[in-house]
Amino acid sequence: MDDIHDLCRGVFPWISNQATCLGLETQDNRFAQLGGELFILTQQIPFSRHKGKGSKLVKVAVLVNKACSVPRTKHVGENELFNALWRILECKDSNTPVEKTLIRDVRRSLLQFVKENPEYPSLLRFIMDCLHVTDSSDGLPDEHLRLHSNDTKYPTQINNTLYTQLRIHSSCSCGTQHLECPRLRLDPGHDKQDDANIPFDVLFAADSTSPHTINPQLRWKEVNVSVASFPCAERRNKTPRKKQVSFSFQASRVSPSAQSKLPFPTGLQRLGLGEFCRLIRNEKTTPIHLHVDDNVLKLADTVQDNPWRSFLPLASVPLAEWLEQTVHLSNRVKITLAYTIARSVWQYYNSYWMASPWTHDNIQMMKEKVSDRNHIRPHPYFTTKLRKFKGQVLDYCIADDLFHMYPSILALGVILIEIATKQPFRPESSHYPWDETTINDYYEWAWTTANGSNLGNMIGAAYEAVVNNCLDAELFRDGPTDPSRLDEDLEIRQSRLYEKVVLPLQDLYHAYRDDWEIQELPKPEVLISxxxxxxxxxxxxxxxxxxxxxxxxxxxxxxxxxxxxxxxxxxxxxxxxxxxxxxxxxxxxxxxxxxxxxxxxxxxxxxxxxxxxxxxxxxxxxxxxxxxxxxxxxxxxxxxxxxxxxxxxxxxxxxxxxxxxxxxxxxxxxxxxxxxxxxxxxxxxxxxxxxxxxxxxxxxxxxxxxxxxxxxxxxxxxxxxxxxxxxxxxxRHKHQDPAACHLCSSCQGGTDPVCEEARLLTCQRLGxxxxxxxxxxxxxxxxxxxxxxxxxxxxxxxxxxxxxxxxxxxxxxxxxxxxxxxxxxxxxxxxxxxxxxxxxxxxxxxxxxxxxxxxxxxxxxxxxxxxxxxxxxxxxxxxxxx
CATH class of the missing domain: 3.40.50.1580 (Nucleoside phosphorylase domain)
Structure with missing residues (x-):
């Protein structure tokens, strides 16, 4: 079994690349799906050496070997069970004509297997079984989970501090209410350059038009927010200190010479009443830097360097409308969007930002200008009307006959299904409380749509498993069952969300990102100054x-x-x-x-x-x-x-x-x-x-x-x-069978007539x-x-x-x-x-x-x-x- 594990880990990435390249060349999604699933399985092989998981991997290896085999003999002996895989392992990095022959043979065999062999669905099912075993209820050991990712979740206190500060300054005297609905940028990555800082990006409508109005000349003001923990000296001394939040309002690109790695801003000056609103409306391109120090909003002279983004002067589009309007979404785009939203749900889980479940209505798509590629790219933002909350936000709902007691997780599952199928869920009413009826309606739609859409073939088995986890009413079965203690085990639920939803999507995200890089062509010579x-x-x-x-x-x-x-x-x-x-x-x-x-x-x-x-x-x-x-x-x-x-x-x-x-x-x-x-x-x-x-x-x-x-x-x-x-x-294009048409059969020269029916039929129909x-x-x-x-x-x-x-x-x-x-x-x-x-x-x-x-x-x-x-x-x- 150790040999099988080593063999699969050595050849599956290479076979994955070949399948992916075939998918790009043939425009057949089945090859890309096989390549992506094999890549993800390769990442899981190191954790599959125990608990009887080897037999499932053997089934996958047998079929992959068959998919890559060039038929030479009618019968393959038992000792040659993995002959194609061993051949790949020996020749794939040889840089000789043998490697070119290997690539040709394997591609030819993969083409025939995927397009003609009825065992192709069985191979995908076996891969899915392996991934399900890896995602079993036992879960990954804690040490493996920590090694697999070094992500850190945002402390609820930080999220709530950010929310509260924005809420306090959301009212203004200009009458535009442009601070009422900030847009929080959802990011698939996390800036680990400095563990003492957590970056946020917030967007405000900067003109006199309400964000809800469709205005082709809407002007946006970007706000970069850096949430910093206590300085290094205090961390070494373990001296407790209040968290510090810094806001950086940028209206122009930060030049390389302006890059700064200061842990904290300097030159703080307290803001007066209404000054926050005036800074948002200011049309000057000079960067404006604001900070919250001990819950006091202040203006500063310097700030950490942060990426600057430019936006089209258009109103944001709800996710549901964007999915319906977009003609085609590749699996890469779907995976990126799904992972970005799922990771953000985990990061902001149970904070004021998630007082209500996230749906396609409060996730908005903004069009960002990507300067280095000279094109426009949509990106998801979360928008909400800032409100005051008393007490703790609860992530669960208790009622009789409830299908799913965690509405935020259920809503995430609905979003993942909507992204995969491009079919937004349209409830009877757009304004509803998250009560028993609403939750059951969401659950019924999600369950029915997921079962009828075959998500495994549409995107992949790993994606389907993530959706099933979101719809699993017992996802948090490791947590307490006593309703009086549910809020005490929030940490367990958040960890479970990361393990069962975020981590598998992260693997898919990186796999599809690698596939995208494979298909990119060399950048052309730059001729424009x-x-x-x-x-x-x-x-x-x-x-x-x-x-x-x-x-x-x-x-x-x-x-x-x-x-x-x-x-x-x-x-x-x-x-x-x-x-x-x-x-x-x-x-x-x-x-x-x-x-x-x-x-x-x-x-x-x-x-x-x-x-x-x-x-x-x-x-x-x-x-x-x-x-x-x-x-x-x-x-x-x-x-x-x-x-x-x-x-x-x-x-x-x-x-x-x-x-x-x-x-x-x-x-x-x-x-x-x-x-x-x-x-x-x-x-x-x-x-x-x-x-x-x-x-x-x-x-x-x-x-x-x-x-x-x-x-x-x-x-x-x-x-x-x-x-x-x-x-x-x-x-001539005519009936080739003389018995099919008398007029066409008498046509011998280039000017002789043919029947009108022949002009409308295909070459296949005419023979x-x-x-x-x-x-x-x-x-x-x-x-x-x-x-x-x-x-x-x-x-x-x-x-x-x-x-x-x-x-x-x-x-x-x-x-x-x-x-x-x-x-x-x-x-x-x-x-x-x-x-x-x-x-x-x-x-x-x-x-x-x-x-x-x-x-x-x-x-x-x-x-x-x-x-x-x-x-x-x-x-x-x-x-x-x-």
Whole structure:
């Protein structure tokens, strides 16, 4: 058994990484789930050498060995029970061709096992059994629990002191009541730089609008709070001293030179009546530092260095609304949110902050600007109306026929279920006391929803176990059963909460965080100077310089998800001009102020109408980007990269290929290439270079990963190499069985008619033969590596016309005549009126076999490429492309 433990501990992390990478490459959550569960199990193996837990681990090892085995013989002897695992242990770190062969074999075997083997659910169940054994009622030994985490809970006295001080100063004479509902930031980590200080972050509405009012220009004042224990000298002397609380109100970033490690502030000055309110409303950027010393609020000159955050001027959104509005939440985001809230419940347990259970109503999501990544990230905050409490807050409820006597723990379980399922619980009344009826309603919903949602397959067995622990009415069975003594054993209940809920979620949080780091691509070369990267919100419509035209809603959805900030177009200074019938979304991408144009339809006419109206509203538009999907022209020339579905086309110029003369015997095109201005051509020449192309393709993949995380696999995922089918240009899309259709059976040439039914059916329904497919080297190479190909960029002339090209023969003839690499329908209408660049993802091959299976993915790659290209555009006069 010792050998089995060592073997599993040595190979499971490596297998976990391989499964996780497969999940990223295939966009199949089953691989990511297997990788995450194996990683968590690895952390528990050191504690599973006793109490009969080894047999369950053996079951897991047997199935994992089978999942990683390359079939070589029909029968495996007993002595070869773990042959694949021993092979992995010997070769995984060899840095030789043997290791590459091992990776290839294991990935191939994992693909087959997870997708085809009915024992995959059994493997997950066995892993869950192991984790359940580790989380049994006996619990971890105290010494193991202490070694596993060095977290410390907040003393209730500290939490109550903070709450009381905020409550005392919550009333003011300005009539705005902006101090009434502070927002307490919930943090998944704990600053251990100085054990003498406990950091808090509190947020206040700093303007004259109530926090409950939806105000697009709401201004927030950040408050950093540091709760310090007695100084080190007094700790050594064990001299009792009152706790000291320090508040640091910051309105600007703290520079590195200002960093301080002073344990206590200096230069304290007592605040007068109403001064606290005036400091909150002060618009100066100078940091304001407040401290509570012996329960007296004082103003100080210096303070410890604390992180500074910037917020969008928007009202916070309740967690329930945020869950419903967010289209897709990855498991990583769900785990992070769940762990952050659960850990905060443990930290503030039974304090004034938890006088009532935390629900999706008093947990609010704020949008924080993450400067180092140049994007906006939501974060949970707890909000409450500060009230005065007499006596101790109780964490239990006693009543007849009560399903669960600890409402705060039950409410946490409800939140965890809501996060996993994205289905908030909507009680009949939003205002209710936490009595027997309310608690039983919550419990019934939680129990029913958890049982019907299969949380184990949705997120993982460990997450499901945590939810079950929250719903376990006997979670605190180690505590007293005498109601008269329940408050005396609060310490036991809080420790049990940490062991059964917080600690498993912490393991998941770190596991998914590691998985996220695995999938991150190398950071691209920084081409924008710090001065260029600074961005000021536009004051009026004249400061928008880039227009983005999208003909389809799915194209606009992909583009808008990559906005770094969305602006309110109803603001008077941004509102479109009278007579402008266009529909816009205003925002910022990187350092560019952009206007997204939602076109009324497809084709040149709709594009011309949209382009002709935009300058009436936004007169300083310098560049138009036509973003969306197109039909690609396959390359048959040696030495050129295969063009496959999902690749991106960037225009060197536009050709209106359907502009010409129609004679009785032929059509003579008069189309001539229309090329961009010299400055835009210079940028394209730079992007075509080896380094430029590599840079934007790397950025494309990075932005695509972010977009897929937001939109999900159905709206941005790779459809699969098996669906990328290029038929020979003369091979018609028709009923291939002569008995199925008389009209199709008589079709022999490229112009012979086929039946209307055939135009609507898929290739599978019509029986289009795989033998007529054209092989492509890129797809063959990707298939050999068992990973989807990364999209690449093709530069060339783009054909634009009002005709939908659905003929392989006409596609090839027209493409050869005009040297085209793609066909689309809107660019010619925009090109005539604005300097224009076309960036479109290839969703079909412009033949009779075309379908819409690839539109979402192609729109996502085009939008990602657009943002990568915009990173090459500096700000200022250089942007004038005409």
């Amino acid at each position: 710090p001065s260029q990267a600074q961005h000021t919100r536009p004051a009026n419509r004249s400061q928008f310089t880039i227009a983005i035209f999208c003909a389809l809603p799915l194209e606009a959805d992909a583009v808008s998800e990559l906005f770094d900030e969305i602006l309110n177009e109803e603001i008077e200074n941004f509102r479109k001009a009278v007579g402008d019938d266009n529909t816009y979304t205003l925002g910022r991408i990187l350092h560019h102020n952009v206007v997204l144009v939602h076109m009324a339809g497809m084709g040149k006419g709709a594009a011309t109408q949209a382009a002709s109206s935009i300058r009436a509203s936004y007169p300083e538009i310098k560049l138009a980007l036509v973003i969306g999907v197109c039909a690609g022209v396959p390359s048959y020339s040696a030495g050129k990269d295969d063009l496959i579905l999902g690749d991106v086309v960037i225009s060197d110029g536009i050709v209106q290929y359907d502009f010409g003369r129609r004679f009785p015997d032929t059509f003579l095109s008069k189309a001539r290439p229309e090329v961009a201005g010299p400055k835009l051509r210079g940028l394209l020449a730079k992007l075509k270079g080896v380094r430029g192309r590599e840079r934007i393709e790397t950025r494309l993949s990075r932005h695509l990963s972010v977009l897929q995380d937001k939109l999900g696999s159905q709206r941005a995922g790779y459809p699969g190499m098996g669906k990328d089918e290029l038929f020979q240009s003369a091979y 289009c033969q795989k033998g007529s497919l054209v092989p492509r080297k890129r797809l063959q190479d990707a298939s050999a590596k068992s990973c989807p190909p990364r999209p690449i960029i093709h530069f060339g002339l783009v054909g634009s016309g009002d005709t939908v090209m659905k003929s392989g023969q006409h596609r090839d003839e027209t493409a050869i005549q005009h040297n085209l690499i793609a066909f689309e329908m809107e660019a010619s209408g925009v090109w005539e009126l604005l300097p224009c660049l076309v960036i479109k993802g290839v969703c079909d091959y412009a033949d009779s076999h075309k379908n819409k299976d690839w539109q979402h993915y192609a729109a996502a790659t085009a939008a990602s490429c657009m943002k990568a290209v915009l990173e090459e555009f500096p700000i200022g006069e250089w942007l004038v492309m005409a």
